[in-house]
Amino acid sequence: MDTRTSPIRPRIQHVQEALQQRSLAAVLVPSSDPHLSEYLPERWQGRQWLSGFTGSMGTLVVTRDHAALFADSRYWTQAEAELAGSGIELVKIATGDSTHHVAWLASRLKAGDSVGVDGNVLGLAAAQYLRHRLDQAGVTLRTDVDLLTDVWPDRPGLPAAAVYEHRAPHAPLARAAKLAQVREAFLRSGATHHLVSTVDDIAWLFNLRGSDVSFNPVFLAHALLDAHGATLFVGEGKIGAELQTLLQQDGVRVAPYAQAAAALAALPGSACLLVDPRRVTLGLRQAVPAAVKVIEATNPSTLFKSRKTADEAAHIRAAMAQDGAAMCEFYAWFESALGKERITELTIDEQLTAARAKRPGFVGLSFNTIAGFNANGAMPHYRASAESHAVIQVNKDQGGLLLIDSGGQYLGGTTDVTRVWPIGPVSAEQQRDYTLVLKGTMALSRARFPRGTLSPMLDAIARAPLWEQGLDYGHGTGHGVGYFLNVHEGPQSISKVIPEPHMAMEPGMITSIEPGLYRPGKWGIRIENLVLNVPAGTPANGEFGEFLEFETLTLCPIDTRCIARGLLRADEVDWLNRYHALVRERLAPLVSGAALAWLTARTQPI
Numbered sequence: 001m002d003t004r005t006s007p008i009r010p011r012i013q014h015v016q017e018a019l020q021q022r023s024l025a026a027v028l029v030p031s032s033d034p035h036l037s038e039y040l041p042e043r044w045q046g047r048q049w050l051s052g053f054t055g056s057m058g059t060l061v062v063t064r065d066h067a068a069l070f071a072d073s074r075y076w077t078q079a080e081a082e083l084a085g086s087g088i089e090l091v092k093i094a095t096g097d098s099t100h101h102v103a104w105l106a107s108r109l110k111a112g113d114s115v116g117v118d119g120n121v122l123g124l125a126a127a128q129y130l131r132h133r134l135d136q137a138g139v140t141l142r143t144d145v146d147l148l149t150d151v152w153p154d155r156p157g158l159p160a161a162a163v164y165e166h167r168a169p170h171a172p173l174a175r176a177a178k179l180a181q182v183r184e185a186f187l188r189s190g191a192t193h194h195l196v197s198t199v200d201d202i203a204w205l206f207n208l209r210g211s212d213v214s215f216n217p218v219f220l221a222h223a224l225l226d227a228h229g230a231t232l233f234v235g236e237g238k239i240g241a242e243l244q245t246l247l248q249q250d251g252v253r254v255a256p257y258a259q260a261a262a263a264l265a266a267l268p269g270s271a272c273l274l275v276d277p278r279r280v281t282l283g284l285r286q287a288v289p290a291a292v293k294v295i296e297a298t299n300p301s302t303l304f305k306s307r308k309t310a311d312e313a314a315h316i317r318a319a320m321a322q323d324g325a326a327m328c329e330f331y332a333w334f335e336s337a338l339g340k341e342r343i344t345e346l347t348i349d350e351q352l353t354a355a356r357a358k359r360p361g362f363v364g365l366s367f368n369t370i371a372g373f374n375a376n377g378a379m380p381h382y383r384a385s386a387e388s389h390a391v392i393q394v395n396k397d398q399g400g401l402l403l404i405d406s407g408g409q410y411l412g413g414t415t416d417v418t419r420v421w422p423i424g425p426v427s428a429e430q431q432r433d434y435t436l437v438l439k440g441t442m443a444l445s446r447a448r449f450p451r452g453t454l455s456p457m458l459d460a461i462a463r464a465p466l467w468e469q470g471l472d473y474g475h476g477t478g479h480g481v482g483y484f485l486n487v488h489e490g491p492q493s494i495s496k497v498i499p500e501p502h503m504a505m506e507p508g509m510i511t512s513i514e515p516g517l518y519r520p521g522k523w524g525i526r527i528e529n530l531v532l533n534v535p536a537g538t539p540a541n542g543e544f545g546e547f548l549e550f551e552t553l554t555l556c557p558i559d560t561r562c563i564a565r566g567l568l569r570a571d572e573v574d575w576l577n578r579y580h581a582l583v584r585e586r587l588a589p590l591v592s593g594a595a596l597a598w599l600t601a602r603t604q605p606i
Contacts, residue, residue, distance in 0.1 A: 111138030
C-alpha cells in the first residue's frame with residue numbers, strides 16, 4: 001500500500017474523530033448487513049471501505065488510538081498484504097472464532113467506556129453475547145450508532161434491480177405449498193407470527209430471485225407471516241404489477257422495504273412472534289413491543305430449503321452435468337494453449353466463465369473464481385486482480401500446481417468445485433500432499449452414518465489421512481449449498497465447530513467435501529466435490545436405525561498425474577476409477593472434439 005496516496009489512514013482518522021465527537025471509546029464494524037448476509041450489497045461494505053481488506057469475513061474495531069482487523073487463517077496472507085502501510089493491526093484468530101474481538105475490546109477498554117455498533121446489522125445472538133461480555137467489563141454498548149453515515153460521504157444506496165419469479169419446472173414446489181409448510185411449523189410452535197430476514201430463506205419461500213447481492217440470486221427483503229397471509233417488505237418498484245398479482249393470489253402482500261420495523265412495532269400485545277436469533281438483527285428485535293411474546297428458534301425455512309426434493313435433485317444432477325461439460329471445454333483449451341499463449345490467473349477466470357455462459361440454464365457465477373498458481377494457491381480465499389496476479393508458466397526445472405475453485409448458478413442448481421492441476425513436472429512432496437488431500441476427500445465421500453448425525457462429527461473423517469502425517473488445514477471441510485441460491489447455506493456444516501442439534505444431517509441436503517493442505521509461499525491443494533445425502537439402506541436389518549451416505553454430484557475429472565500411487569489402497573483406487581467412469585458416462589454426450597478427447601484422457605483408470 002502506498003501510504004502517500006492510500007485513503008485508508010485518513011478514513012480511520014475520520015472515524016476516530018467521530019468517536020471523540022460521539023463520546024465513544026470504540027466502534028465495531030462487522031462484515032454484515034440488515035439480513036446478516038455473507039456477500040454484502042455495496043451499501044454495507046463499510047468494513048472493506050474503511051480498511052482496504054477485501055476478504056468476505058472479518059471484523060474491524062477502531063478505538064481512539066488504534067485500529068485492528070480480526071480475521072481467521074483463510075485470510076491471513078491476504079490481509080497482511082492488503083493492510084500493509086494502513087496502520088491497521090491484523091489480529092489472527094482461529095478459524096471459527098467469531099468472538100475474539102469481543103474479548104479484545106473488553107480487555108482494552110475501561111469501566112465507564114462506551115462502544116458503538118449499528119444494531120441494524122448486528123445479529124441478535126451476537127448482540128446478546130457482546131452485551132454480556134461488555135457488561136462484565138463495565139463497558140456500555142450503544143447500538144444506535146452508524147458511524148458510516150458520518151464518514152462515508154458517497155455511500156452507495158440500496159440496490160434497485162428487479163425481482164423475478166423462479167418458475168416451474170425448476171421450482172417444482174409451489175409458493176403456496178412452501179408458505180403452508182412454514183406456517184404449519186411456526187403455528188405448531190405456539191407462535192402467531194413469524195419474521196424472516198435472511199434473503200435466501202425469503203427467496204426460497206416465495207419462489208423469487210433477484211440480483212441485489214453478488215453471486216447469490218437473492219434480493220433485499222423482510223417477510224412477516226401470520227396465520228392467514230404474509231407481507232413481503234421489498235424496495236418499491238422492484239416487483240412489477242404482474243408479479244404482485246401472482247403474489248396476492250397466494251396471500252402475499254407487498255409493502256415498502258423500510259416499513260418492516262414499523263410492522264413489528266404494530267403487532268398486538270396478544271401476538272407471539274417466532275424469530276431466529278442467528279438470522280435476525282438486534283435492530284428489528286428491538287422494534288417488537290415488550291408485550292409481545294417472542295420465541296427464539298431456527299427458521300423453519302432453513303431446514304426445509306436445505307432438504308432438496310427428488311425433483312430438485314434431478315435438476316441439480318442435470319446442472320452438474322452442464323457445469324462439468326463447461327469445465328471439459330475450458331480444460332481442453334487450457335492444456336492446448338499452455339506454453340503457446342499467455343495465460344494468467346485472470347485469463348482462467350475469463351475463459352472458464354465464458355465456457356459456463358454457453359451452457360443451458362446458466363445465470364452467473366456462484367462466487368469469485370479462485371485461480372491460484374503456486375504460492376497464490378496457498379491462500380484459500382485468494383483472488384487475482386489486475387494489479388496482482390500470476391502468469392501460468394511451465395518451468396522445466398521445477399513443477400507448479402494450479403488450484404482452481406469455481407462455480408456457477410443455474411436455474412436448476414448451484415455448483416462449486418475445486419481441482420488442482422500440474423504445470424510441468426511435479427515433485428514427490430507435491431504428489432504426497434496432493435494424494436493425502438485426495439484420500440481425505442475420498443474417505444468422507446465414502447462414509448456411511450446414522451440419519452441425524454450432527455454434521456461437525458464427520459469432519460475428522462476427511463482430516464484423518466492428513467492428521468496421521470501431522471498435517472491439517474485451517475478451514476472447514478464442508479458447507480451446505482443452496483438450490484439456485486447461496487453457495488453457502490446451513491444448517492449443516494462439516495467443520496470443527498461445536499455440534500448443535502439443528503446441524504443434524506437429513507436426506508436431501510447438499511454439502512461440499514473440500515479438505516486441503518497449504519504450504520505458504522509454495523503451493524495450495526484442495527479437492528472439492530458436492531455431495532447429496534441419500535438413504536444407505538438399513539444395515540444390520542435396521543436394528544440401529546436409518547443410515548445415510550453421500551451421492552457425489554460434481555462431475556469433473558480429478559487429475560491423476562499428481563497422485564503418489566503407492567499411498568493409495570486398492571479400495572481407494574477402485575473408488576477413483578468408478579468415479580471417473582461415471583464422469584465419462586455422464587459428460588461424454590454433452591461434449592465433442594477437443595473437449596471429448598480431454599475428458600477421455602483425464603478419466604482413464606489407474
